[in-house]
Amino acid sequence: MKKRIAIFASGSGSNAQKIMEHFKYDGQAEVALILSNNPDAYVLQRADNFEVPTHVFDRHALYQTDEIVNLLAKLQIDLVVLAGFLWLVPQNLLDKYPNKIINIHPALLPAYGGKGMYGDRVHQAVLHAGEEESGITIHFVNEQFDEGEIIYQARFRIEPNDGLEVIKFKGQQLEHLHYPKVIENLLKRM
Ligand code: GRF
Numbered sequence: 001m002k003k004r005i006a007i008f009a010s011g012s013g014s015n016a017q018k019i020m021e022h023f024k025y026d027g028q029a030e031v032a033l034i035l036s037n038n039p040d041a042y043v044l045q046r047a048d049n050f051e052v053p054t055h056v057f058d059r060h061a062l063y064q065t066d067e068i069v070n071l072l073a074k075l076q077i078d079l080v081v082l083a084g085f086l087w088l089v090p091q092n093l094l095d096k097y098p099n100k101i102i103n104i105h106p107a108l109l110p111a112y113g114g115k116g117m118y119g120d121r122v123h124q125a126v127l128h129a130g131e132e133e134s135g136i137t138i139h140f141v142n143e144q145f146d147e148g149e150i151i152y153q154a155r156f157r158i159e160p161n162d163g164l165e166v167i168k169f170k171g172q173q174l175e176h177l178h179y180p181k182v183i184e185n186l187l188k189r190m
Pocket of ligand 1: 009011012013014015016083084085104105106119175
């Protein structure tokens with residue numbers, strides 16, 4: 001049986017899109033579900049385009065019930081992938097998927113991570129600090145924001161004239177290139 005991936009996303013879902021594209025014709029794994037806390041997230045449209053089922057949930061469902069854990073079990077999900085998901089993962093989910101929940105962060109952790117460090121704020125902090133490089137980090141998820149064990153990092157140079165949009169773009173290119181491959185390699189070892 002193919003390995004089954006669930007993706008959690010709160011927003012646009014460009015990474016989710018690349019992952020769905022990557023596994024669309026794959027014999028080993030498939031994206032079985034997209035979950036979002038945001039009913040207006042564009043990622044839900046992207047999922048529809050790939051005919052991947054979706055599930056929208058609220059805070060109560062995630063933090064006070066076993067609804068999500070039960071749904072993942074029912075769908076026999078092997079790996080949980082966070083792609084622009086902004087809420088902390090609750091303990092019941094961490095317990096059910098030890099070392100099987102991963103996240104992508106648009107900077108070189110452990111720098112520029114933690115609560116509130118998402119989206120443009122990350123890149124702005126990197127620019128403000130005058131860094132000469134930035135990058136992406138793919139890591140296991142634990143009970144803290146951006147603190148689980150690092151699985152993979154990729155870097156890019158920040159040129160003197162690079163502004164927010166440029167470094168955002170450079171980071172996104174790396175995310176789109178590497179996240180699907182890292183997922184594929186992890187699944188091979190599972
Ligand atoms: C990415 O930059 C990722 O690193 C961060 O959230 C962003 C999601 O972008 N965790 P998208 O929704 O996949 O386009």
